[in-house]
Structures are given as structure tokens and as C-alpha cells.
Amino acid sequence: MKKSFVLITILLLIFFTTFYIFFYKKEEVIKIGFVGALTAKYSVLGNAMMNGIVLAFEEENYRINGKKIELIFKDDKKDIELNKKIVNDFIDQGIKIVIGNVTSSMTKISMSIINQHPDMFLISAASASNEFSGIDDQFFRVHVANNEQRFSGFATYINDLGFKKIYGIYDPQNITYTKDYLENFEKTFYKKSQEKFIQYATTEDLEFLVEDIKEKNPDLLLICANSVDGARVVQYLRINGISTQIASSEWAMTSTFIENSGKYSEGIIFNIDYDVDSKNERFLKFVENFQNKYNIFPSMYAAKGYELAKIIIELLKIGKETELKKNILIKKEFQGLQNKIVFDEFGDVVRDFNTFKVVNGKFEKIK
Structure with missing residues (x-):
């Protein structure tokens, strides 16, 4: 009788453990943080980037390799102490990938914290200060430096x-x-x-x-x-x-x-380094999808937010969220919306530039 009781108990434990694994196992989630200006005068950049990022992850249905993607957007309000708090909150949540900031001045604040954590990665769609160039750290960008x-x-x-x-x-x-x-x-x-x-x-x-x-x-x-x-x-x-x-x-x-x-x-x-008149098929498809979703033509910052997100997506499909820097340096070259995005060993990129002039209220490319 005692042996039967033990056997039944073991079988029940196996049953409930199996049941839990299959039906109640917590879904694996990759959290990606965004910190940047979403209000006030710099918000025209931050909101454009956010729109591009959201579109890119929507195209993946917020899932990569069976893992759910959760985007967390935070407004730094151009406030240094608030920016520090946001980044430290990301760290407390175990977030390893941070997108930001909109301005180089605020990116500098985020970098000062994230560079203390080798398993984290900061990537920006806008920060162009040459002060960040030529440094082996945890910061990369898809925007060309002032060089x-x-x-x-x-x-x-x-x-x-x-x-x-x-x-x-x-x-x-x-x-x-x-x-x-x-x-x-x-x-x-x-x-x-x-x-x-x-x-x-x-x-x-x-x-x-x-x-x-x-x-x-x-x-x-x-x-x-x-x-x-x-x-x-x-x-x-x-x-x-x-x-x-x-x-x-x-x-x-x-x-x-x-x-x-x-x-x-x-x-x-x-x-x-953005051509509003580009005929690249990738760009034209992006413009179509962006306009269908937001009913506006995408700015450079929307496009770069989208490109940045697509790079993250591509890297998450081949490696862990803590391996983005390593895998960017291995691959180096990525397909952008208009041309190739080539990273150097310090996370700076080379891109083609165009000159435009406002003619009759529109941006006209100077050939």
C-alpha cells in the first residue's frame, strides 16, 4: 500500500510538472528599451524614430525565433537625471538592448552608464557627435559621425x-x-x-x-x-x-x-545621407507601408529608426541579445533602405551623402 502511494505521488508529480511545462510555462520575452525625446521641441525626431521602429517590429509580429519582443519607449524630456533613471530602470529590468538617444548630449549620458555593463548594447539612429568616434565601447550608430x-x-x-x-x-x-x-x-x-x-x-x-x-x-x-x-x-x-x-x-x-x-x-x-527621391525598391516599399500606417511621408529619422530596428531583428535571428556588438562586427555590412550600411570596428558607419535645396517649397536634389 505504501509503495503504491509513493508510486501514485510520483506519477502525479510527473503529470503536473509536464502539464505546467506545456501549458503554464512563461513565454520567453526579449525587452528592448528606447530612451529619447518624445515631447517638446526634439520630439519631431524622437516620434519619427519610434514610428519607424514600431513598423519594423510589427512586420515581424513582435516575434523572433519564437520569442516575444516587447518594446519599452521612455521620454527623456532632455532631463539628465530623468535619463539616468530611465537607463538604470532598464538595467534593473534586465534589458540588454537600448535604442537612444535622439540628441548626442543625452546619448552621452546613456553611454556613461551602459558602457559599465559589457553585456548591454546602445545603438542610436541620430547621435552624430564625433566625440563618440574611434572608441571601443558599447555604443554603435546608424547615423554618420561628424567626420x-x-x-x-x-x-x-x-x-x-x-x-x-x-x-x-x-x-x-x-x-x-x-x-x-x-x-x-x-x-x-x-x-x-x-x-x-x-x-x-x-x-x-x-x-x-x-x-x-x-x-x-x-x-x-x-x-x-x-x-x-x-x-x-x-x-x-x-x-x-x-x-x-x-x-x-x-x-x-x-x-x-x-x-x-x-x-x-x-x-x-x-x-x-537620405534621399527623399530614392528609387530603391526597399525604400519605396518602406514608404508605402509607412504612409499606409501613419498617413505621412517618412522623414530621415523615421527611416533610420526603421533601419536600426531591422539590423537588431537580423542579429536577434542569428544570436543572443547579449551578442549584438559581436555579431555586428562579424557581419559589418547591412542592407539599408537606400544603400549599404557599413560599420567599422568602433561602430561608426559610412554612408552616401546628397545635397538638397528648397525649391518652390520642396526639397530638390542637387545633381
């Missing part, structure tokens, strides 16, 4: 147009990227022309800008600011009689810029 490779063609174009006296204007709220952009463009331009910038100024004091530009009489104004601030500066300068040719970083090249600056956007030059 000579990206500026060479644009500097040649500006020099060939006869512009020598350049006046640089930057957003001080994202100085890790904006002033870095101007300084590295200046280095490349100097090699072409033997000319240095005649002035650096911020977007904060517009009255000073008007008076200083009139006094120094530059050939070209080069602005590095987001689309909202860039449009505000352009509009104010034009209304106050500044007719100097203006060029801008790719950061402002969105429909928001033209909407906010109106007729004053006409003739402004942009240099960007």
Missing part, C-alpha cells in the same frame, strides 16, 4: 560655389552634436579652401545674430539646429533683412522646417 568622410563632398560643393566667409550658428541645448558639427565641418572646409569660420554664435539671442551678421557680412550662414529652432532663426533673420545664403545640417531637414519657416525656407541648402 571628414561625411563633410568632404559638402565642403567641396560650398567652396566651389565661392563661399569663403562662413558664419556658424548652433543650438546650445545639444552642444555635443551641434558645435561639434560646425567645428568638424570647418576642419574639412579649411583643407579645401584655407579659410576658417569668421564667427560662431548660438540660436539663443536673435537680435545679436542680426546685428553681428550685418557687421561681419559673411558669404554663408551654416546653421546646426533642430527643425523648429532652425526655422525660427531663418524666419527672424529674413524678416530683419538678412539675405545671406543659408545652409543647414541634416538635423533640420524635415517637413516641419518648411512648414514653420514658410517662404523663408526657399533656397536653403541641406547636406544629408
Whole structure:
């Protein structure tokens, strides 16, 4: 009797264990964190990236190799302490992949924490500061750094147009990227022309800008600011009689810029690694799907968010979430929406650049 009881108990344990494994086993989940500006003036970038990321994972039905993908989006609000809290919360949740940030200044904060964890990986669709280049760490990006490779063609174009006296204007709220952009463009331009910038100024004091530009009489104004601030500066300068040719970083090249600056956007030059008129089949399919879902044309940041997500998806299909850095360095080359994305050993990429000008209220490619 005692033996029978023990046998029955063992059989019941086996039955309930098997039943639990098959019916109540917790589904394996891979959590991916996003930290970036989703509100305020930088949100035009953050929300575009989020839309591209969501579209890419929807196409996989949020499942990779039988594992559920959970995306966690957090707004850093351009607040350093909040950004630190978000990243540390990701760490507490066991998240190994973090997408972020929208600005280089905030990415620098996330990097300072994530680089202390060798099993984590930070990848950005926007942060371009050259300060992050050439470093073996846990940070990669699909956006080209502010280096000579990206500026060479644009500097040649500006020099060939006869512009020598350049006046640089930057957003001080994202100085890790904006002033870095101007300084590295200046280095490349100097090699072409033997000319240095005649002035650096911020977007904060517009009255000073008007008076200083009139006094120094530059050939070209080069602005590095987001689309909202860039449009505000352009509009104010034009209304106050500044007719100097203006060029801008790719950061402002969105429909928001033209909407906010109106007729004053006409003739402004942009240099960007994104072609709104690309005929690449991958890009055209992405545009179709994006417009069907969101009813708007995707900006560069939506496209790069999508590309970044597709790279993560491809890597998760071949390896663990803690192996993204290793597997990127093994593969190195990925197919982007318009051209190939090639990573170097430090997680920086090489991409093709195009020059655009606003003509009749639209971005027109300069051939």
C-alpha cells in the first residue's frame, strides 16, 4: 500500500510538472528599451524614430525565433537625471538592448552608464557627435559621425560655389552634436579652401545674430539646429533683412522646417545621407507601408529608426541579445533602405551623402 502511494505521488508529480511545462510555462520575452525625446521641441525626431521602429517590429509580429519582443519607449524630456533613471530602470529590468538617444548630449549620458555593463548594447539612429568616434565601447550608430568622410563632398560643393566667409550658428541645448558639427565641418572646409569660420554664435539671442551678421557680412550662414529652432532663426533673420545664403545640417531637414519657416525656407541648402527621391525598391516599399500606417511621408529619422530596428531583428535571428556588438562586427555590412550600411570596428558607419535645396517649397536634389 505504501509503495503504491509513493508510486501514485510520483506519477502525479510527473503529470503536473509536464502539464505546467506545456501549458503554464512563461513565454520567453526579449525587452528592448528606447530612451529619447518624445515631447517638446526634439520630439519631431524622437516620434519619427519610434514610428519607424514600431513598423519594423510589427512586420515581424513582435516575434523572433519564437520569442516575444516587447518594446519599452521612455521620454527623456532632455532631463539628465530623468535619463539616468530611465537607463538604470532598464538595467534593473534586465534589458540588454537600448535604442537612444535622439540628441548626442543625452546619448552621452546613456553611454556613461551602459558602457559599465559589457553585456548591454546602445545603438542610436541620430547621435552624430564625433566625440563618440574611434572608441571601443558599447555604443554603435546608424547615423554618420561628424567626420571628414561625411563633410568632404559638402565642403567641396560650398567652396566651389565661392563661399569663403562662413558664419556658424548652433543650438546650445545639444552642444555635443551641434558645435561639434560646425567645428568638424570647418576642419574639412579649411583643407579645401584655407579659410576658417569668421564667427560662431548660438540660436539663443536673435537680435545679436542680426546685428553681428550685418557687421561681419559673411558669404554663408551654416546653421546646426533642430527643425523648429532652425526655422525660427531663418524666419527672424529674413524678416530683419538678412539675405545671406543659408545652409543647414541634416538635423533640420524635415517637413516641419518648411512648414514653420514658410517662404523663408526657399533656397536653403541641406547636406544629408537620405534621399527623399530614392528609387530603391526597399525604400519605396518602406514608404508605402509607412504612409499606409501613419498617413505621412517618412522623414530621415523615421527611416533610420526603421533601419536600426531591422539590423537588431537580423542579429536577434542569428544570436543572443547579449551578442549584438559581436555579431555586428562579424557581419559589418547591412542592407539599408537606400544603400549599404557599413560599420567599422568602433561602430561608426559610412554612408552616401546628397545635397538638397528648397525649391518652390520642396526639397530638390542637387545633381
